[in-house]
Amino acid sequence: MRYYHLPEFGGVDALRLGERDEPRPGPRQVLVRMRAWSLNHRDLLIARAAYGRDVRPGVVPLSDGAGEVAATGDGVTRWRPGDRVAGTVIPRWTAGPPTAEKVAGMLGGSLDGVLAEYVVFDEEALVAVPAHLSLLEAATLPCAAVTAWHALVEVGGLRPGQRLLTLGSGGVSLFALQLAAAGGAHVTATSGSADKLDRLRGLGAADVVDHAADPGWGATVHERTGGVDHVIEVGGAGTLRQSITAARTGGRISVIGVLSRGEGVGPVPLLRKALTVQGVLVGSREMFEELNRALERHRIHPVVDSVFPFSDAAAAYRRLASGRHVGKVVIGAD
Structure with missing residues (x-):
């Protein structure tokens, strides 16, 4: 072989x-x-x-x-x-x-x-x-779908009407977008490409932000939403500061990826907003099986x-x- x-x-x-x-x-x-x-x-x-x-x-x-x-x-x-x-x-x-x-x-x-x-x-x-x-x-x-499920459902407790922020158009972000939209959440998605922003809308994003044209996209997201309940943070050091800005007081940031470089973030912004920041490492077989039942129920591809x-x-x-x-x-x- x-x-x-x-x-x-x-x-x-x-x-x-x-x-x-x-x-x-x-x-x-x-x-x-x-x-x-x-x-x-x-x-x-x-x-x-x-x-x-x-x-x-x-x-x-x-x-x-x-x-x-x-x-x-x-x-x-x-x-x-x-x-x-x-x-x-x-x-x-x-x-x-x-x-x-x-x-x-x-x-x-x-x-x-x-x-x-x-x-x-x-x-x-x-x-x-x-x-x-x-x-x-x-x-x-x-990897990507189970990670999104773990972040949204297992630790995030996704509920209809919640406000979610996803970053970019990679696997974890798109699965999070699809699952959250199917679950009745309001999803804001970012990208630096006009074509990709159109694709994100087509997949269920209620709002989109061009992070390339708007370096302060975290403040823009917060202004439009009043602060999101949950951020699927795949960028790492290069995007975490903006994700903190986008989140509501008492919100959650699931740290999943390290796609971008940047300076470290001190604890003060996290303390001021009383944010929960949690690393998410893929998931268990049981989570995978629960994810698959959700995919079948909502006919998500x-x-x-x-x-x-x-x-x-x-x-x-x-x-x-x-x-x-x-x-x-x-x-x-x-």
Whole structure:
């Protein structure tokens, strides 16, 4: 079978396609024939040796993918050959709050990822693909969609009528927009592109702000909304100050990404507004299953920006690195 690995960390050009024997599932394990994969910003950071967390030398990249069960090992009760499944990003985190033990390994970093034609999973580290989604769509869910669900619902307690701010047009932000709009929230979305702002409106944003034309976009959002209840903060240091400005007193900021650079923010603005700022690390298998039920109930389809063949996975990396994408960059089986 074919698989990709990173024998060294030098960006996209370090990605290597190799051949090895098809793996076999052991007891309580499942062999999945992978049919689709998707990329996250984390994958770019890992390839560039800029992730800042443990990464196994020679790692098989990517945490996100979907496929069909090809075979099961002894003792497997959850799955049968032919089932459509997706893997969880953090295999040991099945339910409950995170602990150091549960989140000790993540696919595509400290553990081998899924950018291979066949992958073995523990039977507890898989979820069923929503019936209304293709495998290409399902491949976008494990990291970005679960993270958005975790932030909005599990810790955010999303309710109809709440005011949400999303930043940009990447995977987490778009999933948050779609889920929140379906849940009756008022979503304000930012982008620096007129075309992308139109797309965000089409996906359910009630209001949009051009952050490129308006460097003080946080104050603009606060003026229009009276302060948002919740910010999905994917920018990091470069956007956090504006997100704090946009939030209402007593609001929440879910810190998810590090897409932009900037100066640090002192505690005084947080104290003055009594803000809750919480880091969100993907989510458990149980959260993934709850997300999938919501996607089915509301018939939500992920936004797929583009699809590249498995034989040219590097092109998918380059598309994501360009920043021109809207939604998820996907790799499909040749």
